[in-house]
Structure formats: C-alpha cells, structure tokens
Amino acid sequence: MQKAVQYTPPSSSEPNEAGTVSLCELPVPTKPRRGHALVSISHAGVCGTDLHVLSGRGTGSLITGREPRVLGHEASGHVIQLADDEDESAKQSIKIGALMVLQPVGQCGSCRQCRDGRYNQCDEYFSSFIGLNVNGTWQSVLEVPLDKIHPVDRYSGGQSPPADWAALAEPLSCVLNGLNRLGHLPGTSRAIVAGAGIIGLLACIALRRRGVARVTVSEPNAQRRRLVEGLGRAISGLTACSPEEVAKLKPFDVVVECSGSPAAGSLACEVAGNSGRILLLGIGNVDSQLTLEPLAAFFKELTVLSACASRYTLPEAIGLLGELSCIDGLSLELLGIKKLPIEEFSKGLQLMRDGQASKVLLRPQRA
Numbered sequence: 001m002q003k004a005v006q007y008t009p010p011s012s013s014e015p016n017e018a019g020t021v022s023l024c025e026l027p028v029p030t031k032p033r034r035g036h037a038l039v040s041i042s043h044a045g046v047c048g049t050d051l052h053v054l055s056g057r058g059t060g061s062l063i064t065g066r067e068p069r070v071l072g073h074e075a076s077g078h079v080i081q082l083a084d085d086e087d088e089s090a091k092q093s094i095k096i097g098a099l100m101v102l103q104p105v106g107q108c109g110s111c112r113q114c115r116d117g118r119y120n121q122c123d124e125y126f127s128s129f130i131g132l133n134v135n136g137t138w139q140s141v142l143e144v145p146l147d148k149i150h151p152v153d154r155y156s157g158g159q160s161p162p163a164d165w166a167a168l169a170e171p172l173s174c175v176l177n178g179l180n181r182l183g184h185l186p187g188t189s190r191a192i193v194a195g196a197g198i199i200g201l202l203a204c205i206a207l208r209r210r211g212v213a214r215v216t217v218s219e220p221n222a223q224r225r226r227l228v229e230g231l232g233r234a235i236s237g238l239t240a241c242s243p244e245e246v247a248k249l250k251p252f253d254v255v256v257e258c259s260g261s262p263a264a265g266s267l268a269c270e271v272a273g274n275s276g277r278i279l280l281l282g283i284g285n286v287d288s289q290l291t292l293e294p295l296a297a298f299f300k301e302l303t304v305l306s307a308c309a310s311r312y313t314l315p316e317a318i319g320l321l322g323e324l325s326c327i328d329g330l331s332l333e334l335l336g337i338k339k340l341p342i343e344e345f346s347k348g349l350q351l352m353r354d355g356q357a358s359k360v361l362l363r364p365q366r367a
C-alpha cells in the first residue's frame with residue numbers, strides 16, 4: 001500500500017462549496033498499461049491551483065464528477081517500470097531509473113486548438129488534466145502516460161537539476177509561456193511583478209535571465225518582501241516594495257500580475273507606461289472582477305495578455321533549473337520553499353494559505 005492525499009468533491013455543484021481532503025492508503029500499481037510507465041514520485045508540489053480546488057473557488061469549479069481523486073500536478077520522480085509489451089522505441093527513449101518531470105496538461109490532439117499547436121487551450125484540457133480529473137502526484141507511485149514524461153537529462157544540457165529543483169519545472173514552464181507571449185523585452189525595460197509567491201519569484205528570475213535589467217516586486221506581506229531581498233543577493237537587479245509604494249516608482253514597461261488579486265490587476269493600467277505590456281498570470285477566484293481603465297489603455301496603447309499553463313516550455317524550464325541549482329548562494333530555502341513528508345500535508349497547505357511558504361514540496365513514501 002502507499003500513502004496518498006485524496007480529495008473528495010462536495011456532494012453538490014453549488015459554487016464555493018468545498019470538498020474534503022485526507023491522508024489515505026491506496027494500492028500500489030504494479031503493472032503499467034502499454035503506453036504508460038510507473039513513476040516513483042520524489043517531490044510533489046502544492047500549487048495555488050490545489051488551494052483553489054480545496055476551497056471550491058476558482059479552478060475548483062473545473063473538477064468534474066463526485067468520486068474521490070488524488071490531487072497534485074507538479075512532480076519529479078524516477079521511472080521504475082514500463083509495460084512488458086512496450087514498443088522498443090519507447091524503451092530506448094525512456095530509461096528505467098531516469099529522473100523525470102511531469103507534464104500534466106490534457107490534450108486530445110484533434111480539436112482546432114491542438115491542431116494549431118495550442119494544446120494548452122484544448123477542448124478536453126481539464127477532463128484529462130493530471131491532478132484535477134485524473135489521479136495526481138500526491139502519492140508514492142503513479143501510472144503516467146509516456147507522452148507526459150519528460151526525462152530531465154534530455155533537456156538539461158549536461159547540467160541536470162536535482163530532484164527537488166526539478167519539481168519546479170511545471171510552474172516555471174507556466175511562467176515561461178507567459179513571458180513568451182510578451183515577446184522580446186529590451187534590456188532597458190523596467191518590469192514590476194505583483195506578488196512574491198513562487199510564480200512571482202520565478203517570474204523575477206526568468207525576467208532577469210532574459211535580460212531585463214531591473215525587476216521590482218510588489219508584495220504586501222513583509223516576510224515575502226524579505227524573501228525577494230534575500231533572492232536579490234544571489235541574483236542581482238531585484239528589489240521589493242509594498243503596493244503602496246508602487247505608484248511612486250511608475251511607469252513600468254512590463255507589468256506581470258502573479259497574485260490573482262483583483263486590486264493588483266486593476267492597478268496595472270495605472271502603473272504601466274506608454275506602450276506598456278501587461279501579463280496576467282495569477283489565478284483569481286471564480287467570482288473575482290478585474291477593472292481595467294479603458295481610457296488609460298487607449299492613450300497608452302497598452303497590450304494586455306494572459307497565459308494559461310505551459311506550451312512547449314517545459315524543456316526550457318528544465319534547462320534553466322539546472323543552471324539555477326548551480327548558482328552559489330541560491331537555494332530552495334531562499335525561494336521560500338518548504339519540504340515536508342506527505343503525512344504533514346495539512347501543515348503544508350496551511351503554510352501556503354498563511355503566506356509562510358511560497359511553495360511546499362511533499363515527499364511521498366510507501367506505507
């Protein structure tokens with residue numbers, strides 16, 4: 001048997017109604033189906049999306065069915081078994097023992113969005129999304145479709161990230177997808193990131209690695225502002241401020257909203273400069289309303305974009321994490337990340353709700 005964190009949706013479909021979550025024991029899968037592999041999960045991330053699901057708000061409304069399921073869509077792990085009758089090409093491509101990261105996004109491959117290469121906008125996106133409507137990573141051993149497995153050494157250029165760093169590949173790939181939507185950013189650009197959760201911190205790092213000279217982080221939580229200050233000692237060009245100070249620092253060429261806060265999103269038009277670009281990355285609640293000032297957007301010729309999940313950016317994320325894991329003075333602790341055994345998942349959820357951790361990585365173990 002294996003320990004797992006299982007979520008049971010509410011009995012009704014009323015908005016904002018929360019389900020229940022508990023630690024349980026489930027059978028360990030022993031024989032993968034053809035086209036699948038068994039993966040031993042090393043580190044499984046707790047995402048803000050998971051908190052929305054558990055609260056019944058935001059992405060929680062995308063849960064289908066009422067049957068229990070294991071949450072978690074971020075993970076690193078090791079391939080431990082392929083199907084006995086698996087194709088030789090698959091056996092050559094995915095080696096037993098290889099460190100891998102998971103691509104959880106569902107895709108049908110045949111709808112218009114998939115045919116046009118926008119698989120993160122697939123009509124079946126959520127129905128087969130691992131960790132939402134398909135059992136996810138908050139367990140020890142998971143059967144994973146082969147096309148969702150990305151071996152780390154394939155993309156790391158000889159500088160592979162360790163398993164704990166590799167577990168950040170999925171959230172970082174979402175950030176990179178958003179930055180790709182912004183297009184080329186001149187090195188002279190001034191950027192502000194709203195929110196110093198893990199998405200905001202990864203956005204800061206990615207902006208600096210793409211050549212943006214100065215990145216400011218707006219964050220109301222003083223502890224999280226101190227995280228940014230510590231991160232700035234390992235990666236230059238980062239500064240933090242409170243939301244009240246933002247207006248004094250404008251204008252910004254790039255505004256990246258990573259908090260999901262309607263107030264932060266609404267402030268974007270005000271602080272963006274002429275020809276500014278605004279990127280919405282944060283996930284709000286299902287009943288949230290965002291106010292953008294149309295006159296300011298008109299006169300400034302603002303570009304407002306959003307980005308959902310990742311699209312062809314997981315390889316880049318893996319490579320970047322390999323580089324980051326080798327930077328002197330940079331650590332997961334500096335990013336506000338906590339690692340906990342799966343038995344302490346409740347503590348981890350509360351740490352994230354309270355803003356005491358930017359990310360929690362669960363360590364599943366067999367019962």
